[in-house]
Amino acid sequence: MTSPLILSDAQQVIGRRWSEEQSPAQARILSLARDALDFISATGQWYPFEDFRAHGGYLESQTFGENGSTGLRELLSKTERFFGKLLDDPEAAGEQVPIQAILDALRFISSAGQHEAFSDFIEHVESHAPPFVAASFETQQEADAWLKTHPSPPAFADILIGGRYHDVVYERETDFRRLPWNRHLERYLAWLKRLEPPVAAASFATRKEAEAWLRSQPNPARRTWVMIAGEFFLAAYHPNINHRALHPLSMARSDEEETGGS
Numbered sequence: 669m670t671s672p673l674i675l676s677d678a679q680q681v682i683g684r685r686w687s688e689e690q691s692p693a694q695a696r697i698l699s700l701a702r703d704a705l706d707f708i709s710a711t712g713q714w715y716p717f718e719d720f721r722a723h724g725g726y727l728e729s730q731t732f733g734e735n736g737s738t739g740l741r742e743l744l745s746k747t748e749r750f751f752g753k754l755l756d757d758p759e760a761a762g763e764q765v766p767i768q769a770i771l772d773a774l775r776f777i778s779s780a781g782q783h784e785a786f787s788d789f790i791e792h793v794e795s796h797a798p799p800f801v802a803a804s805f806e807t808q809q810e811a812d813a814w815l816k817t818h819p820s821p822p823a824f825a826d827i828l829i830g831g832r833y834h835d836v837v838y839e840r841e842t843d844f845r846r847l848p849w850n851r852h853l854e855r856y857l858a859w860l861k862r863l864e865p866p867v868a869a870a871s872f873a874t875r876k877e878a879e880a881w882l883r884s885q886p887n888p889a890r891r892t893w894v895m896i897a898g899e900f901f902l903a904a905y906h907p908n909i910n911h912r913a914l915h916p917l918s919m920a921r922s923d924e925e926e927t928g929g930s
Contacts, residue, residue: 670721672714672824675705677766678773697747700790704747704773707789710800712822713776715840720776721769740787741778748774788908796860797890798904799852802836804828804911808847815845826852831913857902857920860891866917868895875914878903882912 682702690698708717748771754760755767777786792800802825805811811829815821821838828834833853837846869892872878878896882888888905895901900917 670718672709674766674769675709675714675773678705678769681763681766681770693746694750696743697750700743700747701751701770701774703790703793704777704786705770706793707777707782707786708773709824710789710802710826711785712802712825712836714823715820716780717773717776720779721772737783737787740783740790744774744778744783785908792890792908795890796863798902798906798915799826799833799856801826801828801833801906801909801911804906804909804913806830811847815847821845826850828911828913831915853915854919857915857917860902861917861920866893866900868893868900871895873897875901878914882914885912888912 679702682698682705685694686698708714751767751770751774755764755771760767777783789800802822803811803814804827805814806829808829811827811834815836815838820840821836823836823838823840825836826833827836827847829847829849832849833851834847834849837848838844870878870881872881872894873896875896878894878901881894882903882905885905888903890905890907892903893900894903894914896914902915902917904913904915905911906913
């Protein structure tokens with residue numbers, strides 16, 4: 669079994685080649701490779717990806733359709749050529765394993781016909797949307813039942829339970845399954861507050877009014893600041909699961925206190 673840490677090693681290969689002086693073309697290529705690795709992790713596809721690599725880059729039901737934009741497919745091809753050349757570069761000696769993982773990630777997305785989902789994920793990242801989630805549940809009981817009966821849970825992905833982020837911990841070899849909570853949302857809100865000081869796009873007297881407004885939006889923004897009873901909330905939309913949520917900015921405080929704030 670290949671360790672999931674290979675994805676982290678591959679990200680380091682990309683980071684070592686990132687430069688402020690790089691051309692826009694190289695920035696796009698490196699960004700796409702970074703997003704491809706993140707896409708596999710965020711969507712919980714570690715085990716399908718591992719199987720793809722174990723079978724020499726072959727999926728039992730390969731889909732080579734023309735889905736996705738022409739621009740994305742062309743950029744995927746350029747990125748694959750870039751890292752293919754890097755694989756044979758003497759200066760990249762010792763990096764062949766993580767470079768091959770990057771190439772495998774790009775080929776996995778294409779072979780699985782996931783251009784559209786990948787394009788949506790890139791849009792999610794570029795809009796500074798909340799951490800990507802694979803599913804959402806109102807209660808812990810609902811989430812536990814889903815995890816127990818799922819034939820192949822999305823390993824290492826995030827899910828929402830009652831508005832709080834949890835990890836999907838799944839080990840295929842032992843069938844170990846757990847849903848521990850994490851601080852991804854708290855850290856994200858603290859980061860977003862620094863990046864974009866909140867300005868409310870709409871104000872409401874009660875949360876019930878805000879929820880009704882959010883439900884009424886036919887195509888809401890992935891993130892919008894709103895005010896509810898004098899408190900800032902982030903109105904979030906996850907189109908991959910058609911889920912809408914309201915997160916109080918006050919959730920960021922615990923993480924700021926833990927890290928010393930900024």
